[in-house]
Amino acid sequence: xxxxxxxxxxxxxxxxxxxxxxxxxxxxxxxxxxxxxxxxxxxxxxxxxxxxxxxxxxxxxxxxxxxxxxxxxxxxxxxxxxxxxxxxxxxxxxxxxxxxxxxxxxxxxxxxxxxxxxxxxxxxxxxxxxxxxxxxxxxxxxxxxxxxxxxxxxxxxxxxxxxxxxxxxxxxxxxxxxxxxxxxxxxxxxxxxxxxxxxxxxxxxxxxxxxxxxxxxxxxxxxxxxxxxxxxxxxxxxxxxxxxxxxxxxxxxxxxxxxxxxxxxxxxxxxxxxxxxxxxxxxxxxxxxxxxxxxxxxxxxxxxxxxxxxxxxxxxxxxxxxxxxxxxxxxxxxxxxxxxxxxxxxxxxxxxxxxxxxxxxxxxxxxxxxxxxxxxxxxxxxxxxxxxxxxxxxxxxxxxxxxxxxxxxxxxxxxxxxxxxxxxxxxxxxxxxxxxxxxxxxxxxxxxxxxxxxxxxxxxxxxxxxxxxxxxxxxxxxxxxxxxxxxxxxxxxxxxxxxxxxxxxxxxxxxxxxxxxxxxxxxxxxxxxxxxxxxxxxxxxxxxxxxxxxxxxxxxxxxxxxxxxxxxxxxxxxxxxxxxxxxxxxxxxxxxxxxxxxxxxxxxxxxxxxxxxxxxxxxxxxxxxxxxxxxxxxxxxxxxxxxxxxxxxxxxxxxxxxxxxxxxxxxxx
Numbered sequence: 001x002x003x004x005x006x007x008x009x010x011x012x013x014x015x016x017x018x019x020x021x022x023x024x025x026x027x028x029x030x031x032x033x034x035x036x037x038x039x040x041x042x043x044x045x046x047x048x049x050x051x052x053x054x055x056x057x058x059x060x061x062x063x064x065x066x067x068x069x070x071x072x073x074x075x076x077x078x079x080x081x082x083x084x085x086x087x088x089x090x091x092x093x094x095x096x097x098x099x100x101x102x103x104x105x106x107x108x109x110x111x112x113x114x115x116x117x118x119x120x121x122x123x124x125x126x127x128x129x130x131x132x133x134x135x136x137x138x139x140x141x142x143x144x145x146x147x148x149x150x151x152x153x154x155x156x157x158x159x160x161x162x163x164x165x166x167x168x169x170x171x172x173x174x175x176x177x178x179x180x181x182x183x184x185x186x187x188x189x190x191x192x193x194x195x196x197x198x199x200x201x202x203x204x205x206x207x208x209x210x211x212x213x214x215x216x217x218x219x220x221x222x223x224x225x226x227x228x229x230x231x232x233x234x235x236x237x238x239x240x241x242x243x244x245x246x247x248x249x250x251x252x253x254x255x256x257x258x259x260x261x262x263x264x265x266x267x268x269x270x271x272x273x274x275x276x277x278x279x280x281x282x283x284x285x286x287x288x289x290x291x292x293x294x295x296x297x298x299x300x301x302x303x304x305x306x307x308x309x310x311x312x313x314x315x316x317x318x319x320x321x322x323x324x325x326x327x328x329x330x331x332x333x334x335x336x337x338x339x340x341x342x343x344x345x346x347x348x349x350x351x352x353x354x355x356x357x358x359x360x361x362x363x364x365x366x367x368x369x370x371x372x373x374x375x376x377x378x379x380x381x382x383x384x385x386x387x388x389x390x391x392x393x394x395x396x397x398x399x400x401x402x403x404x405x406x407x408x409x410x411x412x413x414x415x416x417x418x419x420x421x422x423x424x425x426x427x428x429x430x431x432x433x434x435x436x437x438x439x440x441x442x443x444x445x446x447x448x449x450x451x452x453x454x455x456x457x458x459x460x461x462x463x464x465x466x467x468x469x470x471x472x473x474x475x476x477x478x479x480x481x482x483x484x485x486x487x488x489x490x491x492x493x494x495x496x497x498x499x500x501x502x503x504x505x506x507x508x509x510x511x512x513x514x515x516x517x518x519x520x521x522x523x524x525x526x527x528x529x530x531x532x533x534x535x536x537x538x539x540x541x542x543x544x545x546x547x548x549x550x551x552x553x554x555x556x557x558x559x560x561x562x563x564x565x566x567x568x569x570x571x572x573x574x575x576x577x578x579x580x581x582x583x584x585x586x587x588x589x590x591x592x593x594x595x596x597x598x599x600x601x602x603x604x605x606x607x608x609x610x611x612x613x614x615x616x617x618x619x620x621x622x623x624x625x626x627x628x629x630x631x632x633x634x635x636x637x638x639x640x641x642x643x644x645x646x647x648x649x650x651x652x653x654x655x656x657x658x659x660x661x662x663x664x665x666x667x668x669x
Contacts, residue, residue, distance in 0.1 A: 033134030040523020042096025045548035106143035243598025397455030
């Protein structure tokens with residue numbers, strides 16, 4: 001069974017001459033992609049996040065394990081850390097070799113992208129997908145970013161390839177590869193939860209359902225993933241890391257990193273009428289689920305997974321999580337678990353009626369009762385009651401805030417055009433119920449599920465990098481959508497193909513993800529330090545700061561008796577010494593960097609200062625020359641800003657990116 005149809009558009013590729021031209025273009029794009037990924041790879045200093053990996057690798061070299069000097073372990077990107085150890089011993093350029101590993105990981109995704117693209121709509125889509133992936137600025141920048149994102153993305157794309165082969169080819173060997181990749185991903189990135197959860201798909205979908213052996217592997221991998229990903233290894237074996245003058249918040253050693261919804265049912269105690277009505281809804285829902293369970297074998301197209309599906313949707317409606325209801329309903333339609341035939345069956349109709357009735361119930365309760373407003377802790381209490389209610393009903397998970405807005409502000413034209421193209425194509429494919437495009441629907445369902453699940457997870461920052469691993473699949477969906485739309489709109493294959501190529505070129509031109517100026521100047525300071533980009537685009541590529549130059553400047557001028565105080569930790573990597581690291585007391589990150597009962601910074605092992613008065617005292621009574629490094633005004637607290645003003649006459653250096661300032665404060669006589 002083929003995943004996607006080889007449409008009439010693909011037939012234009014029959015000539016040997018054209019095939020050779022396409023292959024040459026793809027090979028050139030791969031060659032240029034490799035060149036841009038490697039050009040000046042070690043020129044820029046480590047970013048903040050790269051510093052964590054590099055410092056942990058040095059801890060491995062010292063302790064044999066990624067163990068901090070004050071105890072505890074850093075296990076993020078564990079396989080990446082250990083794979084880089086030989087390069088740190090023999091390589092000589094830490095930045096280059098650590099990034100070289102992620103570049104190789106990124107390139108390892110290319111064959112999987114081609115194979116998936118070929119199953120989508122033939123070689124033309126596969127070739128274009130490889131071409132776009134090779135020259136994507138985002139892919140190139142994150143290949144050059146020594147973190148877990150590129151390695152995990154490569155594993156995930158290969159995982160999807162084997163997932164398809166297991167589900168639709170019934171290939172048992174592919175299933176074992178699928179299990180191996182999902183298990184391996186646990187030791188690379190927390191995003192491993194996605195392939196671990198997708199393993200469960202073989203219970204409900206495919207030509208060969210899960211066996212007892214499959215169930216054993218799936219549950220074992222899930223258990224290991226849960227234990228490994230939810231345990232806080234940073235404080236393993238550390239009795240106390242909080243100082244006496246700070247409130248103890250606990251280490252959350254077993255933390256579940258998901259956002260919790262506002263459950264309206266928990267507020268019903270304030271209204272006996274609505275509580276009674278909700279109880280009746282609950283009882284009716286249970287009866288409907290029981291009725292569906294009894295009647296499932298009486299209908300030709302119903303199976304027991306439909307009982308699980310509609311029970312899950314009803315549960316979500318009972319918990320007023322209607323974005324998830326809509327999302328999983330769409331996924332079920334795309335996977336053809338819900339189709340016109342089963343909508344005629346009474347148990348299914350009753351299940352849908354129950355969901356609609358629950359929505360009406362919550363709407364009435366929210367509008368005619370105000371007690372829930374005072375019980376729930378809402379973000380914007382000044383909004384009207386209707387707006388507050390809609391937020392509670394539809395803003396879990398927060399897809400706009402965690403997915404759409406970060407993508408839109410980083411790549412507005414690409415985001416809008418992509419949503420329009422894929423949505424229009426998906427609507428036509430669903431309405432036409434075209435079996436030849438089942439694979440398109442399958443990967444759109446996977447992408448929808450990934451967006452929903454990633455939006456449920458706690459995200460420290462609203463940024464695109466948490467969904468970077470989905471990007472190759474989105475590129476495939478966009479190109480496939482253009483392929484399908486042109487073949488539906490234009491019957492003649494030659495004209496359809498020309499339209500397909502033309503629309504693809506238009507998409508490339510309007511998209512912010514493709515640009516030769518960025519690529520050819522990728523090793524220039526203005527591109528490295530994102531000086532040409534606004535805050536959102538810089539964050540999209542991940543911001544880089546000029547830590548090395550600052551460290552080198554101090555290193556060349558420092559005396560043995562001098563003291564270094566910095567609010568930018570990464571300069572420690574480029575200095576032989578950093579005596580004090582300052583962080584404001586109310587900073588969110590303080591809880592995660594305390595070590596040795598609050599006396600040390602976890603990463604640099606420098607003396608930690610979080611009390612403003614203590615830093616003031618050190619600067620005013622300094623027995624030796626102090627080199628003070630402060631961040632620029634955009635990043636600093638009011639206290640740091642006042643320090644910069646107070647010691648302005650001692651300012652000696654500013655980094656190229658203007659993010660860091662150096663002050664040489666002479667010793668008090």
